[in-house]
Amino acid sequence: MTDPVRVLLVDDQELVRTGFSMILATESDIEVVGEARDGAEAVQRVAELAPDVVLMDVQMPGTDGISATEQIVAAGGAPKVLILTTFDDDAHLFAALQAGASGFLLKNCPPDDLVQAIRLAAEGHSLLAPEVTQRVIARSTSRAAPEADGRLDELTERERDVLVLLARGHSNAEIAGELYVSAATVKSHVSHILAKLEVRDRVQAVILAFENGLMD
Template sequence: MTIRVLVADDQSMVRAGFRMLLAREPDIEVVAEASTGREAVRQSARTDPTVILMDIRMPELDGLRAAREILGVNAAARILILTTFDLDEYIYEALRAGASGFVLKDDPPEQLIAAIRTVAAGDALLSPAVTRRVISQFVRVPPPAPPAELGDLTARERDVFQLIALGLSNAEIGRELFIGEGTVKTHVTHVLQKLDLRDRVQAVVLAYQSGLVAPDGPRPS
């Protein structure tokens, strides 16, 4: 299946560069471009892209507000935030806006392409380094009550949920809990379904925002 990409950036040279880069990939097609946040919202509705590469700083409507508008209409949209600014506030706000990933424009091309495929596959792009930054933001505010749905998780699903919140991949979770990667994927799917979450990013946000996982708490045994 072809991954349909919308490139939203206010610089025409940047958009052209992404188009040229992605044109080399047989499974990726750039279906539209946008130079403003408002145009990104319109193009998303018109072309229904698989993944939206969204710059943060754009005229008319910044990338974070555009992401919120797009997700408000289409909760299944996959938004990969692009920026040259490696700042905590942008990472935090991008994830709160509902983004499925966060990459820097100066990341290697192969890393960007891998990120697009990761997000298109329904996974989230959230490294442990980014997770630590999210933690530092969420622990500054008093947590609300944990969701009632947490009680629906089995003991093993709680273990997996905690390790997701720590930023571990499926393979790393499997090694940590001494279970196969396929079993981990099944547990992850059940956790997301039971907690009504779209992806791993939302799981991390929920875990720390609700105080379900402490930044320095122990890992499951």
């Protein structure tokens, strides 16, 4: 039996933390190991508890979720950080992604989506809520044509196809179905993409694709 995914809940509202705890308590493969009321406490609790995934609120008194995420990621060997917020404006979205968050979900997402996001993050995947992906695409297409990043030239045609589908919010299984290949093949392509682009995860690869006009 594999160990459960260890989760740290970070939110300044006790009611919100309690609600998330109740949702996750029903999952046998997920364990809430601690809570924090602000970003500074979150950084301390990560060092103490070594969680696998942190559910991070954005707007909190003192150290906010963006700053806390930056500190947690910079510490190295860090857990995956999922940003959970009621604020869905682009400023928070892009700041969270640039800080190193592995995903961005809205607090009004269905409980099943939250649970699945935690499992995916623990497995090393990165994810964005569908509505978030659409705004990233809209922002990228509204910019002036950027100068192409030479790292994109290192990708094969099939790797570019995979990256475009990643940027559209597709899972590995969906990409496999779209390209008529196995999920293992897609996983291999994703690994090659991350290595060639010199980025730490799928979200950073997607950001690079947007910023360099690959989705235009």
